[in-house]
Amino acid sequence: MEYKLINEETIMIYFEQQIDPSTFKEVQKVEKYIKDQQHEAIIEIIPSYRAIMLHIDITKQSLAKVVNELNLEQLNKLDFDENLNEVKIISLPVLYGGNYGPDIQEVATHNQLSIEEVIKLHTENTYLIYMLGFMPGFPFLGGLNSKLATPRREEPRTSIPAGSVGIANNQTGLYPKQSPGGWQIIGRTPITVFDILRTPMCLYESGDYIKFYSIDESTFEQIVEAQQGEFDIEKWVKIQYEY
Numbered sequence: 001m002e003y004k005l006i007n008e009e010t011i012m013i014y015f016e017q018q019i020d021p022s023t024f025k026e027v028q029k030v031e032k033y034i035k036d037q038q039h040e041a042i043i044e045i046i047p048s049y050r051a052i053m054l055h056i057d058i059t060k061q062s063l064a065k066v067v068n069e070l071n072l073e074q075l076n077k078l079d080f081d082e083n084l085n086e087v088k089i090i091s092l093p094v095l096y097g098g099n100y101g102p103d104i105q106e107v108a109t110h111n112q113l114s115i116e117e118v119i120k121l122h123t124e125n126t127y128l129i130y131m132l133g134f135m136p137g138f139p140f141l142g143g144l145n146s147k148l149a150t151p152r153r154e155e156p157r158t159s160i161p162a163g164s165v166g167i168a169n170n171q172t173g174l175y176p177k178q179s180p181g182g183w184q185i186i187g188r189t190p191i192t193v194f195d196i197l198r199t200p201m202c203l204y205e206s207g208d209y210i211k212f213y214s215i216d217e218s219t220f221e222q223i224v225e226a227q228q229g230e231f232d233i234e235k236w237v238k239i240q241y242e243y
Contacts, residue, residue: 001031001075005063011054012039013075019049019097027052033078034070036095041066044167048131049140054115075103091238092174094165096122096187103184106198107150107167118186119214121145126211127172136200137176137194137216143209144172156182163189165212172190187212190223191237203237 013030016023026113031047034054037125040060046053056066071078096119097104108118127141134140149170155178160166162176166183176194189212193203204210215223223236 003025003067003072003075005067006053009056009058011056011063011067011072011082013054016021016049017050019130021128021142023050023163024128024142024207028071029211030075037070039066040067048133054118062140075126075127087209087242089211089240089242090204090206091211091213091240092189092191092193093215093223093236094123095115095215095217096186099148099215100217100220101165101185101187103153103166104186105185107148107184110150110182111147113147121148122172123212126209129206129208129210131206132202135175135177135179139173142170144170148168148172152182153177153184157185161188162183163191163193165189172218187214188220190220190227191233192227 001013001015003011006012014229015026019171027047027050031045031052034042034045036051040181041057042054043057044053044055046055054066062178067073086205095101097115102127104115104118107113108115109243111118113121127139129139130142131140134137138230144167149165160175160179160181160183162175162177164183164185165175165187166175166181166185168183173183174193175183175188191203195200225234
């Protein structure tokens with residue numbers, strides 16, 4: 001681990017130059033350590049695959065003082081809380097293929113698979129959320145089966161529907177809101193995963209896991225209709241904890 005002062009208001013903490021769960025666990029430990037300090041000058045803590053960005057209010061304290069009080073010079077020697085064994089898994093329903101997953105045939109063809117095999121492989125794994133970015137609630141997920149890795153589309157779409165689930169190279173993710181994008185779209189969840197009027201606004205956060213399960217079109221429509229009224233989200237979004 002090492003830190004660098006990026007500008008007069010930003011500190012970056014860097015970890016191993018690799019993207020994997022062990023590196024990300026170190027990110028989580030340091031993120032928790034910094035949050036536990038409840039430092040008055042820290043405006044925001046933003047973790048990613050292998051780094052943490054600290055946004056500092058320099059009207060309260062200088063960067064040098066923040067570095068000193070967080071003991072960033074000694075990061076590699078500190079003992080961090082190992083109590084990160086609880087794993088939160090959010091299972092989301094997805095309708096694969098057809099108009100909801102227009103690129104699933106491209107993914108299947110690229111990897112010499114059938115559409116059924118693509119769905120099976122995509123729903124088998126549990127995906128670690130390394131970070132949220134690109135737009136609020138967009139999860140960058142690790143753990144995609146290498147048999148599904150597919151390059152981005154050569155021509156990005158100008159509009160991708162909210163809830164679309166896609167693949168880009170060795171990653172999978174979902175679009176929480178309608179957006180342009182170049183990921184290969186293989187399905188769509190009817191669940192509104194990000195809602196500014198809801199508390200919490202997002203159904204998941206960095207460090208959680210997402211698992212997808214397949215549904216048919218009638219179930220998709222049923223969930224969409226149900227969300228117009230009093231919606232029992234726990235019926236469709238399954239949350240479990242593992243240790």
